[in-house]
Amino acid sequence: MRPTDDIKNLIKKMEDKTSEQMDKRIIDDVLQTLENSKTTTPIGRFIMKNPIIKFTSAAVIVLAIVGILQIGNNSSNNAYAQTVEKLRNSRTLTYTWHTDKGDYIVYYKEPYYMRREQANGGIAIEDYKIGKRLYLDTNIKQYLVMDFERKDQVKQFEEIDMLKELPNKAEKYLGVEEKDGRLLEGYLGRDKSGIFTFIFKVWLDKQTKELVSIEIESTLNPEDRRVMTDINFDIELDDSLFNTVPPADYSPYVRPEYTPEELRELNTRSRGVGGLR
Amino acid sequence: MLQDKLLVIKCKYGNKDAMCQIYGRYKDFLLTLAKGLVGEQELAEDIVHDVFVNFALSIKKFKLTGSLKGYLATCVSNLARDRIRSRTRQAVILESVNESNWESSNPLQSLAESEKINRLREALEQIPYEQREVILLHIKAGMKFREIAESQNQPLSTIHGRYRYGIDKLRSLMNSEVTK
Numbered sequence: 001m002r003p004t005d006d007i008k009n010l011i012k013k014m015e016d017k018t019s020e021q022m023d024k025r026i027i028d029d030v031l032q033t034l035e036n037s038k039t040t041t042p043i044g045r046f047i048m049k050n051p052i053i054k055f056t057s058a059a060v061i062v063l064a065i066v067g068i069l070q071i072g073n074n075s076s077n078n079a080y081a082q083t084v085e086k087l088r089n090s091r092t093l094t095y096t097w098h099t100d101k102g103d104y105i106v107y108y109k110e111p112y113y114m115r116r117e118q119a120n121g122g123i124a125i126e127d128y129k130i131g132k133r134l135y136l137d138t139n140i141k142q143y144l145v146m147d148f149e150r151k152d153q154v155k156q157f158e159e160i161d162m163l164k165e166l167p168n169k170a171e172k173y174l175g176v177e178e179k180d181g182r183l184l185e186g187y188l189g190r191d192k193s194g195i196f197t198f199i200f201k202v203w204l205d206k207q208t209k210e211l212v213s214i215e216i217e218s219t220l221n222p223e224d225r226r227v228m229t230d231i232n233f234d235i236e237l238d239d240s241l242f243n244t245v246p247p248a249d250y251s252p253y254v255r256p257e258y259t260p261e262e263l264r265e266l267n268t269r270s271r272g273v274g275g276l277r
Numbered sequence: 278m279l280q281d282k283l284l285v286i287k288c289k290y291g292n293k294d295a296m297c298q299i300y301g302r303y304k305d306f307l308l309t310l311a312k313g314l315v316g317e318q319e320l321a322e323d324i325v326h327d328v329f330v331n332f333a334l335s336i337k338k339f340k341l342t343g344s345l346k347g348y349l350a351t352c353v354s355n356l357a358r359d360r361i362r363s364r365t366r367q368a369v370i371l372e373s374v375n376e377s378n379w380e381s382s383n384p385l386q387s388l389a390e391s392e393k394i395n396r397l398r399e400a401l402e403q404i405p406y407e408q409r410e411v412i413l414l415h416i417k418a419g420m421k422f423r424e425i426a427e428s429q430n431q432p433l434s435t436i437h438g439r440y441r442y443g444i445d446k447l448r449s450l451m452n453s454e455v456t457k
Contacts, residue, residue: 007447010397011416016309016321026326027300031293033333197294218301 077170079209080187080202084166086211090233093160098227105230108160113242127244134244135253142253143246162191163214166200176206184212281345288336296336300329303346306418307353313413314357316402324360328352343424350418351428354410361406400450408443411436 018026087093093108097116107115112129121138135144167189174186183206191198201215217225246252281302287295307328311321328349332339341348401409414420420428426436 004444004448007397007444007451008416010394011313011412014309014313014394014397014417016305016312016318018304018308018322018325022308022322022325023300023304026304026329027297029326030296030300030329030333033330034288034291034293034296034336037291037334037337 077173077187079185079204080170081168082209083202083204083211084168086233087166088164092234092237093163093232094235094237095228095231097159098229100225107237107241109237109242113239115241125242125244127242130244132244134246136247136250137253141247141250143250144253145244145246159216162198162200162216165191166202167191170202174201177203179203179212182212183207282341285336285339285341285345288333289339296333299332299345303349306346307349310350310413310417311353311357313398313401313417314354314406314410315361316398320360324353324356327356347418347420347424350414350420354414354428358406358410396451397447400447403450404443404446405439408439408446411439412443412447415440 091110094106096103096105103119105117107113107117112127114126114128116124123134123136123138125134125136126132131148133146133148135146137143170187170189172188174188176183176185178184184203185206187202187204189200189202191200198216198218202211203213203215204210205212211231212229214228214231215225216228281299284295284299288299304325307325308321311324312318315321315324331352332349401412404412411422411425414425415422422433422436422440425431426433429436
């Protein structure tokens with residue numbers, strides 16, 4: 001008999017993810033509903049009626065303006081701008097993604113290639129020029145190849161697009177913090193181009209101005225906070241890293257229980273590996 | 278949770294970011310729950326949609342007394358029950374690997390794990406709705422039997438019984454799948 005605990009664990013592991021289309025449909029409708037039922041007493045009017053809150057608000061506004069001016073005058077903000085520029089112009093990128101579901105190393109080469117290596121031996125290689133995705137299990141030397149439509153490209157490289165679209169000027173200077181024995185200067189930026197807002201915290205080495213890490217979180221799911229470290233720009237990446245032909249010493253992964261229709265469904269569902277949205 | 282309470286208060290003032298945060302925090306959980314209850318992707322999505330739209334509609338009068346997760350889970354289960362009653366059950370849609378499987382562990386090993394979960398989904402489809410509902414609300418949503426009993430206006434002993442019989446049937450169904 002299968003123990004009850006096993007069933008409980010399986011139920012806990014059951015996980016469905018909403019699609020981007022579903023998110024958009026629901027959020028559009030929910031926000032519209034919220035808009036329609038919005039209070040007719042704006043909070044601003046309430047603030048301005050209360051003299052104490054009015055004074056405090058004015059002080060906060062003055063401090064905010066001073067803060068913005070400080071950012072504008074801060075010479076280290078140039079370092080942030082230069083980093084953003086480097087990211088934007090980079091032809092190749094490598095970095096380590098730290099997510100709540102594990103860490104993996106990403107290799108990106110403009111404009112079609114992506115490779116992700118998981119710490120546990122899983123590798124995913126994507127070639128958007130030919131529309132092919134290769135999964136490798138280096139532990140048991142097995143592979144799985146999938147074809148996909150190249151229109152997926154925009155979604156697939158979203159994390160790269162977001163990096164390349166970081167604003168030229170930081171919204172806020174986060175000050176200096178010590179991390180792993182290094183003094184880092186932080187800058188906060190936002191991307192509001194999609195349905196949800198993404199918040200970026202860019203950390204540069206105080207001395208060398210070298211990019212150390214980027215923290216990303218979204219208003220959609222604040223707990224899904226991801227951190228990029230070990231970021232390298234424009235290093236030489238050999239094409240063999242992005243080869244979607246299975247290695248000769250690997251055998252195909254056999255899943256006889258899936259029909260061709262189910263495989264197509266599997267292919268569609270697996271296209272968003274590592275995406276944020 | 279205190280953070281949920283703060284988000285609800287912000288929503289009452291029409292704060293869209295707060296509403297997005299609530300959606301983002303519970304969307305996958307609610308979809309999983311809805312799909313576990315009704316077995317169909319499209320219907321499950323509609324249920325989650327309606328739960329959130331109704332939540333936004335009633336936000337001004339809404340008062341959070343327990344957990345927001347439990348409240349939303351109850352809304353999903355109530356709506357799922359209504360929808361199930363109002364339409365003929367359709368065939369189970371075989372779920373395949375989703376992106377989280379690829380991310381969370383070794384890709385190929387994930388397929389085996391995913392296959393087990395598919396079997397569980399099929400088994401869930403075969404047990405009576407009332408039992409499935411209690412099992413999912415208790416195990417997946419983390420609701421106490423007492424809370425489920427109150428939300429469904431049923432005696433505690435009935436809820437206990439549904440859970441016990443449901444688990445027994447699931448175990449038996451899963452066992453027969455394995456020995457096939």
